[in-house]
Amino acid sequence: MKVSIFTTCMMDLISPQVGKDMVEVLERLGCTVDVPEKQICCGQPTFNSGYVEASWPVMHNQIDALAAIDCDYIVCSAGSCTAIMKEYPTLLADDPTDPNGQYMAQAKILAAKMYEFSQFIWRVLGIADCGAELTTVATYHRSCHMTRLLGERETPFWLLENVKGLEVRQLAGIQYCCGFGGTFSVKESAISELMVTAKVSHAEATGAAVLISCDPGCLMNIGGRFNRLGKPIKIMHLAEVLNQNVDERRIRKVSEVPTPAPAPFP
Amino acid sequence: MGLKTSTLPFNERIAAAAQDQFAHASIAKAQDTQYDKREKARAELGHWQDWRKLGQSIRQHVLQYLPDYLEEFSDNVEKRGGHVFFAQTTEEANHFILDVIKQQNGHHVVKSKSMVTAELDLDKKLQALPDVSVLETDLAEFILQEDDWDEPSHIVFPAIHKDRNQVHTIFQKLGYTGDNDPKHMARFARQYLRERFLEADIGITGCNFAIADSGIINLDTNEGNADLADSIPATQIVVMGMERLVPSMKEAEIMDNLLARSAVGQKLTTYVTFEGQQSVGESDGPANFYVVILDNQRSQALGTEFQEILQCIRCGACLNVCPVYRQIGGHGYGSLYPGPVGAVLSPILGGYEQFGELPFASSLCAACTETCPVLIPLHNLLIKHREVETDRLKMMHGFTDLQMKMVGKGTASPFMFNTILRFKHLGLAPWTHQRPMSVTNFFAYGGAMITNGPGMVSGWTDVRDLPAPPKHQDDFRVWFKQHKQQRGDTK
Incomplete structure (x- = not known):
């Protein structure tokens, strides 16, 4: 199975380790992984800030770059970026610089191949246990775009359930945004501060040593606030967790584990 | 009032x-x-x-x-x-x-x-x-x-x-x-x-x-x-x-x-x-x-991209789920209609001069859209307002505007982005400091942090620390190239 990694600008600029862990996990599970070279960013930083005209070239570049490499699936390390690329066909309907709908047609093909990392492992590869081990107490932060725009509420929890030694405690107020919101965190920093401070308090209250998420943006925001406040926590992307102390003999398929409960939270 | x-x-x-x-x-x-x-x-x-x-x-x-x-x-x-x-x-x-x-x-x-x-x-x-x-x-x-x-x-x-x-x-x-x-x-x-x-x-x-x-x-x-x-x-x-x-x-x-x-x-x-x-x-x-x-x-609003806001039945559910409303309350919005519905409606009723900030007072978390009983795509309408203010009315000025346009250019051109990747670590070095870290594994290479960044980055560092970007040699793409060679790919 040929898999292209949708790197995201976050991974390129701040969090390379997430990409390395993703590649190692996916290769271990039998995928042939490649990284399309010309890809950059999904366009959310400008699009969501209202710079829509400036965003069309960003989206076009992304489409060209991902379409340049033959693959069965495209897997992304961020729920938010996955969600907007799935929305490309809708967004490009308003694109005056794509009058013949070429990009729109490509976007539809790409959107159908596009998966967020955790949902790809569970729903496409059918893997329930990646063989990882992490003996600690953790809590999971659910990102808004992954939950509400991509509609994926479950696979991270299900995969974490099968990590040996890991206890996951429920994060109170899990439905509330951490205050990242892309450029919102910069432009409306006073409001963002109130939101991320509330999230830090909730994470602290769980007593967890590790905060896990599937969106590096949220992790950078919450982690950055923890650090500013001088409070201890370990920040981990799910890919890092699933690449810890792996014993390949423990890898199990979805069909080999009991059917998990539906989303633990609404 | x-x-x-x-x-x-x-x-x-x-x-x-x-x-x-x-x-x-x-x-x-x-x-x-x-x-x-x-x-x-x-x-x-x-x-x-x-x-x-x-x-x-x-x-x-x-x-x-x-x-x-x-x-x-x-x-x-x-x-x-x-x-x-x-x-x-x-x-x-x-x-x-x-x-x-x-x-x-x-x-x-x-x-x-x-x-x-x-x-x-x-x-x-x-x-x-x-x-x-x-x-x-x-x-x-x-x-x-x-x-x-x-x-x-x-x-x-x-x-x-x-x-x-x-x-x-x-x-x-x-x-x-x-x-x-x-x-x-x-x-x-x-x-x-x-x-x-x-x-x-x-x-x-x-x-x-x-x-x-x-x-x-x-x-x-x-x-x-x-x-x-x-x-x-x-x-x-x-x-x-x-x-x-x-x-x-x-x-x-x-x-x-x-x-x-x-x-x-x-x-x-x-x-x-x-x-x-x-x-x-x-x-x-x-x-x-x-x-x-x-x-x-x-x-x-009738017949425009904002018509859907007129579907609103004033249930207030979008206020009740909104993490921004939770923090700033109705008075923070300064409009009779606060929360997500207010951030969409107020500029329509009262104009962008009075209420132009409100569409930006949202992290676009979409909790509003998810709860609306009449399926108003509230967070998308907020983006529409931002587009009107930015692209059509040209209400954004100054350094921030310039920086956002640079972001647009930098994320559209592989050449420019590669240049950014090469120089990101050095470029931010003047603002990068070694400081004791309470957070572990924080995307940080060598434990360096940016605590008072330049330009728009300052909005970030007013509130939280920013991990310094890795050196080019530690980038994911550089690693992947080596990884591919080790894997034995001929390409």
Whole structure:
């Protein structure tokens, strides 16, 4: 199975380790992984800030770059970026610089191949246990775009359930945004501060040593606030967790584990 | 004050909201309580997603044929002996209402809760009349009135920012001598209000839905004050936004269900009233029935990319799920219509000059879109506003604008992006410091942090630390190339 990694600008600029862990996990599970070279960013930083005209070239570049490499699936390390690329066909309907709908047609093909990392492992590869081990107490932060725009509420929890030694405690107020919101965190920093401070308090209250998420943006925001406040926590992307102390003999398929409960939270 | 509820600039309102520890706690508690009640009430109905689609289709149908339904409603009100006035502006609406009060020789006005009359700033206009008293009879609005006309901070729970102790102090000024038990205070208010209802000659109410095919209106309340306001005084003036119509009772029933479950987590509100001009043989209801239908820029949204905001039924669920509203409260928005719906609606009603900041006061988390009972894509409409302000009206200026345009260029060109990747570590070195870290594994290479970054980055580092970007040699793509070679790929 040929898999292209949708790197995201976050991974390129701040969090390379997430990409390395993703590649190692996916290769271990039998995928042939490649990284399309010309890809950059999904366009959310400008699009969501209202710079829509400036965003069309960003989206076009992304489409060209991902379409340049033959693959069965495209897997992304961020729920938010996955969600907007799935929305490309809708967004490009308003694109005056794509009058013949070429990009729109490509976007539809790409959107159908596009998966967020955790949902790809569970729903496409059918893997329930990646063989990882992490003996600690953790809590999971659910990102808004992954939950509400991509509609994926479950696979991270299900995969974490099968990590040996890991206890996951429920994060109170899990439905509330951490205050990242892309450029919102910069432009409306006073409001963002109130939101991320509330999230830090909730994470602290769980007593967890590790905060896990599937969106590096949220992790950078919450982690950055923890650090500013001088409070201890370990920040981990799910890919890092699933690449810890792996014993390949423990890898199990979805069909080999009991059917998990539906989303633990609404 | 009308649509605008504060004269303070946006950043000062946010700072004030951040300081208001009490309002914070009170709003958070109300949001959490409503969350449980609302989800339960919706689950009990079953097939919630289908109900939302039905609600959306009813509202969209009405908007599509709005002129026809307005005409039908107006004709039917007049057939029953009532009067309809179409007001394009708040001035026209106020002028008409004050005229009616004068004509009817009214002296004692009782009002039930109405956001549109707040939009008109009607209370202030009524107070200015000689020989006319005005009383808000919704308990929360009454509290605000007695607190020197404090501004509402929620469209369903206007006094959500006050606690029982504050209410206690307010009521003591009215002669209340009891304790701060909400039940005792409510009993006191009930008695106080009842006496004034009995002497009222003008009742002013809002309207949840106007029924086009029968010329009557539908009011959903929990206190019964609207029923007294429409049945005791000889004259009733209904004030409504021009979009609040349903074709018939059949659709009203559906909308009431969606509204009550979304707004207050109940199957139905305690009072679900359908009423209009008193007809022959009826023993109560207004002898003189007036309906004021207000445009006030609503029609500007018709036929535009913002039309869907007119589907809104003012349930306030989007406020109750909003993490920004949770932090800054209604007063932080500075608009009568706060929260996500307000951030979309206020610039339409009051313009971008007054409310241009509000569409940006959202992290686009989409909790609003997810909860809206009539499927308004609220977070997408916020992005639309941002696009209008940025691309079309060119309201963004200066260094931030320049930087955003650079971001656009940098993320569209592989050449430029590669250059950024090569120099990102060095480029930010002047702002990078080694500092003790409490957070481990924080994407940080060598433990370096940016604590007071340049340009837009400063917005980030005002609040939190930024891990320094890795050196180019540590980049993911560099690693992957080596990894591929080790893997034995020929390419």
